[in-house]
Amino acid sequence: MDTTLYLGKIQSFAQGHWHTPQTTGRPVYHAVTGEPIAEISSEGLDFKGMLDYARTVGGPNLRSMTFHERARMLKALALYLSERKAAFYEIAQATGATRQDAWLDIDGGIGTFFVYASKGRRELPNEHFLLEGEPETISRGGTFLGHHLLVPLEGVAVHINAFNFPCWGMLEKLAPTLLAGMPAIVKPASVTAYVAERIVRAMLDSGLLPEGALQLICGSVGDLFDHLTGQDVVTFTGSAETGLRLKSHPTVLREAVRFNLEADSLNFSMLGPDVTPDLPEFELFIQEVIREMTIKAGQRCTAIRRTLVPAEKIDAVLEALSERLRQVIVGNPAHERVQMGPLVSRDQVAEVRSRLEVLAEAGELLCGGGQDGFQVVGADPNRGAFFPPTLLYCARPFEHAAPHTVEAFGPVNTVMPYQDLDEAIRLAKMGRGSLVGSLITTDPEIARTVVLGTAAYHGRLLVLNRECARENTGHGAPLPHLVHGGPGRAGGGEELGGLRGLLRYMQRTALQGAPTMLTAICKEWMPGAAQPTSEVHPFRKYFEDLTIGETLTTARRTVTEADVVNFAGISGDFFYAHMDELAACESPIFQGRVAHGYFVLSAAAGLFVDPRPGPVLANYGLENLRFTKPVRPGDTIQAKLTVKKKIPREGDPPSGIVVWHVDVLNQHQEVVASYDILTLVALRPNAATA
Template structure:
């Protein structure tokens, strides 16, 4: 008997007993058995907290990001093997691409996100705030990795993506993970985890795997842990109500299956490009992964005068969808994950049919290519029509987790918004329209009830990732029935695994803690100009107080002629009545240029390679001819850059705080400029 193993406390362990049988969704043959019986779940959480967590916490964001990238590159080498296993879940090649390469893509995406963070284990969060008149007391927010473990309880439909889209985020944040995939398809998850472990890329304790029941795992969670759940709302509620989770105030993020919807805009006519986009999207969302997606379209709302045209067009599109063995190149829709899932889908459809009629598909037969309907978990796409969506409420309450959608009519755009809300919260909604006013009204009216809204039309359809595709840099989750949580979302997702704390103190102390210069902190001046220092030699707080320059009327006139900026406030003495200015004012960019002339070291070639940009530029006080300016120039932050090629110059980005003051000592301009600065020591490319 082939038994899957669990990866526990750094070892592969077989659970006790026979365990649950796992089947090939296409042929019905037994593939393996999975059991977690006898595992020491307390030891798993202790191991993650005491071994995995410290190892990840001491790594910087950049080191964690490079770890993710290395892991993604490693897994790409195993794609043929993963695809071969994935076919056994009933997934076609296209379905598997979403699951496997989509999951690896999340690793790449979060690896790249490291550049948004400092090269240290923690980061500032948001702006700093001066809390005193003399600027000696201030506060800011810091994000530090939690000291617990991320526990991911995942659904059966995406055994790879469901894991990788979560662990990519918690690893970048500095937390280890325990992954508990749904047992029915965990044989694919186990194969990927085995490859991850064999790579040796992760530190010990960063990842553990449970193939089977979660046992008493949740009895051992603590306040520093984070739990995520993907699956049914009823199961999620049961887990979320666990007494230890409530007692310890453990963060619990739920992403539940929901009754997602799509709207056909009133402006879309049969035969138009947007009409074709709409029909194609509905067909795709019904058949990809055989409809086993938490983001699949379950409710289709169309103007009442286009009901028949829509369902006939969708039915015709479904008729072209070939079903059968996913290994066959002619097949476009595979099997459900197993016979249990098939039975559950048919049971839910029977509830829907109490208030709807079936207009396409069959409950008991399906035409297949290269497969036996008696052995595989195959089902026909099922298209229903509910002519009375306000009276027959099952369409807004019952989800059949398969290739099943219900078409319903609406009388007005406002009514479409009301109908979309009847699902009581979803992960995603779409509207197909080319009318900006209609799109805006729908987004604002339906927005509170959906986690994501796709506005789809011919202008973006070719490159759109589609209704059912959550993206790493956008939040995935939704209100109400959808679970009330969110995951991914780029930097937002990383914050879920970190503790945000307010820190208060003097500007000097906050600068030392954050490694970002805070206004009001003292600077360090020395005889070496900051532009003569290599990246490694520069320290946050290095400061230069420049010489002075008096701005003349000739400067203003010459700058106007050079830049072609003859705005009246700079050049016309007769047009200033009723304005903010007493007399012609110097151009803001003249002041910034003059400031650059003061702080730049032009004596000889140095480590500064180029000006990389300007952030947060503000002109806060007018400068008139006769005013004298001076610059306080401070190293604000250092951002490490990795070499892409061995031939690249080793370098980093330095942010400088530029404070321009007049003869009274008041600020006239403030900005952050960025320079690219060469490193003294070469490093290998990453």
């Protein structure tokens, strides 16, 4: 590693230009050498101008794109960053990150872009808005409906990030923000802002972001909060004290600015009472605790701070943990042998040491501690921000508040005994809310008891055993598919969670009106809306020629006993309700022989399908199937096929997706089955080649 690294003044990006502060800024230090490597200051930035620029330039540019266009943008950005991540890895060493630490931060952040790009293309419409759930029939006659509509907020997302994950912490917020269609201003923690600046620079250099979509503040936020509005969003990751101060800003309160707080918390890991030292789960538990204490030198908001162990297994656990921790090689992350790097700064070392003094009053220090002079590979422990892995034991955890209220944000962990599951659950909840808890057990009943007993206090729970050990992502790894956040001390917020992550940046509006009107607004056919007919069979029409609500009402078909018998022979389904008249009559549900539901489905397809080759290329899905009334031999059925939704797509062959709603009716015009089918429908040849 180049220990002569000097970056000069860290720049901000504001209103379309890179900004260099003209005065001397606050020094930023190398975590390994302790040498100054940069200066940081946001002096000279026009914070109100940055907000206005995002609202008037970035917002309209992003909202002009559909979800699919934004998703493709995210994928392109992820690919672009992936090609340049070697440079990000190199500069991350100055933060104290080992190769594995940097992988979690950099590859994890880029991976979040990939996940949201995929979900945007696969789970969102190619539209500028999102419909949530199904329409609600409000009136008896069905002429008045309600639906929930989601549109992007027309403000700015201000993301204030912690120092520990300068890449992932930024990209995991940007992914849902940009996909939702909202511009962002990112403010990284000063001590590692040079990594975030390098990544933002790459994103902007790519030319993939529309103008105004992303700005960067390196340094303080100045008077930015004074100019927020109710259309803006603020997210904060860091200490609970700072988060509360920002959340209580008068403008945030007055304007009802959406504020998402993710605070550091006292996460727990619990060894189940069923796990003995001879089981694989015991080793899994030890490995997980060690890994969570040493990855990023314990500087993770999800790191294990409290380890809960059955009292009769305390000696075995303490011996195993202490032995492993003494073997951890601490030092310069550029050295291959090093397993744990330094903390982010000497200031952080001082803070961890002061918190450890409080924790040590509640128990016994087993290994580590904040003393100077411990062995460090490839660096000077008195100049770099090094701190040894530290384990404490609190024998009476119900008598001491410190392990449940004081967090040393570093490689520090307190082991506590419990006598039974009730005590274990009480201890887990004494942290007053955390981001994550984990349980290692082989017993499903123990797992059920602990999960239901602790879930209200934790944003995520990992239940680990040998079955999922190989593929599990670990106690401390938030996933873009699942929510990240927690109640109480953890801040009460949520991030990620798949498409749930977009909702923070969108306004949910209850929309009411006539079915035909809502159909026109939402571009999706609603029950009770007009169903115009055409002389041309809809399967003979190209994608562009189909209109929302267009409906084909088919001829009728009478179901016979032979139909039921033949379908049973073909399908192998000889369920009594279809074949045994006496048994079917005795059934309180069927009260007589009925046709197979899937026969009704197949017969309906025979009624509405045009058999000739044409624009309909393939049927590839069926959704929302319900059989609502029995069909008996002698009943007559017909189908109504309605164009419910059209989804443009890219790919070969040139085509779009058409969602058709099908109602199957009996001779009394009662719906006996309803469902949606999805087909690929070709574009007109001239459109495909245009």
